[in-house]
Amino acid sequence: MKYTTVSYYGEFHCIGGSCEDSCCEHWEIDLDEASLKLYMKQKGAFGKRLRECTRVRDRQFILNGTRCPFLNRDNLCDIYLEMGEESLCRTCTNFPRHIEEFDDLKEVSLTMSCPEVSRIMLAKPEKMSFVTREGTDTDYGLKPETPAHPLAFWKREKGNRLDRPLFDVLSPARDYLFLLAQDRQKGIRQRAAALLRLGAEFQEWIDAGEYEQIAGRIRTLQQLGAWPEEESGDLADNVSDRKASPEAGGTSDFMKQPVDRMRWMKELLNMYQGLETIREEWKTLLAEGMKLLYQLPEQDYRSAWQEFLAYYTQREYEFEHILVYYVFQYFLGAAYDHDVLTRVKFAVVSLLVIMELDFAVWLRQGKEFSYEDQVLVAHAYSKEVEHSYDNFEALQLVLSAHPILDTEHIGKVLHNCFAPAEQLQLTNNKDI
Numbered sequence: 001m002k003y004t005t006v007s008y009y010g011e012f013h014c015i016g017g018s019c020e021d022s023c024c025e026h027w028e029i030d031l032d033e034a035s036l037k038l039y040m041k042q043k044g045a046f047g048k049r050l051r052e053c054t055r056v057r058d059r060q061f062i063l064n065g066t067r068c069p070f071l072n073r074d075n076l077c078d079i080y081l082e083m084g085e086e087s088l089c090r091t092c093t094n095f096p097r098h099i100e101e102f103d104d105l106k107e108v109s110l111t112m113s114c115p116e117v118s119r120i121m122l123a124k125p126e127k128m129s130f131v132t133r134e135g136t137d138t139d140y141g142l143k144p145e146t147p148a149h150p151l152a153f154w155k156r157e158k159g160n161r162l163d164r165p166l167f168d169v170l171s172p173a174r175d176y177l178f179l180l181a182q183d184r185q186k187g188i189r190q191r192a193a194a195l196l197r198l199g200a201e202f203q204e205w206i207d208a209g210e211y212e213q214i215a216g217r218i219r220t221l222q223q224l225g226a227w228p229e230e231e232s233g234d235l236a237d238n239v240s241d242r243k244a245s246p247e248a249g250g251t252s253d254f255m256k257q258p259v260d261r262m263r264w265m266k267e268l269l270n271m272y273q274g275l276e277t278i279r280e281e282w283k284t285l286l287a288e289g290m291k292l293l294y295q296l297p298e299q300d301y302r303s304a305w306q307e308f309l310a311y312y313t314q315r316e317y318e319f320e321h322i323l324v325y326y327v328f329q330y331f332l333g334a335a336y337d338h339d340v341l342t343r344v345k346f347a348v349v350s351l352l353v354i355m356e357l358d359f360a361v362w363l364r365q366g367k368e369f370s371y372e373d374q375v376l377v378a379h380a381y382s383k384e385v386e387h388s389y390d391n392f393e394a395l396q397l398v399l400s401a402h403p404i405l406d407t408e409h410i411g412k413v414l415h416n417c418f419a420p421a422e423q424l425q426l427t428n429n430k431d432i
């Protein structure tokens with residue numbers, strides 16, 4: 001079996017009791033069959049405790065408030081201490097690793113919902129890179145599971161079987177998206193917009209069954225040495241010339257309307273407020289951010305936003321890492337469900353939400369925002385969104401169907417939000 005991981009994979013070590021947001025709190029742990037059997041036949045006082053704290057029918061431990069019942073006062077795991085590391089269930093052994101399997105390839109990422117992973121990822125100014133090697137689950141600290149398919153609820157009617165020809169096209173396509181996302185000659189918004197544009201194009205060809213067009217498009221761009229926008233025009237300006245798509249509301253006139261970024265972001269964050277709360281800290285972050293930002297007069301919001309972007313120029317690589325992280329994590333799963341566009345949108349919208357919350361924290365803190373602040377926001381976002389089936393599914397639905405989350409709206413927000421101040425004056429207050 002081949003394994004692809006991020007190059008800093010080996011740097012991760014759980015910091016256990018020192019962790020400020022233990023993964024043994026705030027969510028249910030799903031127990032695999034083998035671990036459940038092992039726990040239920042355990043003898044003695046600890047065996048009794050295991051049985052008392054397990055809901056066998058649901059294959060879950062019964063939480064003690066928000067905490068795993070085996071997380072002790074020192075924030076250490078009693079199962080680990082009593083029975084040894086090898087007795088941990090698959091979920092606990094593998095976390096914070098996220099695994100996706102494609103025939104003879106496993107992709108193992110480290111999820112940003114672990115604050116230690118966020119710290120490692122966000123500390124690196126250099127571009128994120130990936131390594132593929134032969135190996136075994138044990139080499140990568142994993143408890144074997146079969147099969148580790150992408151999240152099953154992210155699928156279309158075509159089912160959840162690997163489409164190998166599509167995978168063979170999407171794998172190099174993702175490499176190209178990484179190149180675009182990491183092109184530091186461009187601002188982060190331009191890179192995100194380019195990904196979005198290509199994601200929309202790829203989706204049309206996938207829907208038409210013309211996979212080879214994806215490879216051809218990338219070849220053309222590479223031969224021309226062109227950026228997608230340069231080669232075919234700006235997304236926001238250009239879409240009105242294209243055939244109106246149902247996703248765009250069926251009218252090209254719509255695209256002539258500017259998007260009010262402030263109201264669009266408020267609407268988007270409102271949707272996030274409607275999700276299930278995993279951690280109260282996230283709820284507070286979101287509520288405080290919205291209260292602070294959306295009571296500002298629009299001009300103040302815009303000028304503060306420009307100031308925030310200027311402030312962040314030297315650390316733009318943090319945003320780049322977040323974008324690349326989401327593309328690595330989810331893009332290739334489209335080889336199962338054929339939904340590449342929602343996956344790209346998810347990456348871009350996640351970046352936009354994290355940036356908006358960063359902006360709010362920066363403003364609240366007297367225009368200061370540290371690397372540790374970014375760790376807090378990024379990991380809180382990931383924990384809220386990536387580890388709740390309900391939240392993840394709800395987001396997929398709105399990303400694929402909500403009118404303000406079509407490609408054109410997101411593209412226009414990306415362009416407007418980074419435009420020079422004089423261009424921003426051109427936007428008006430039209431409702432989204």
Ligand code: SF4
Pocket residue numbers: 013014015016019020021022023024095096113114115116117
């Ligand atoms: S969140 Fe990460 S660092 Fe914290 S306890 Fe879990 S694995 Fe360890």
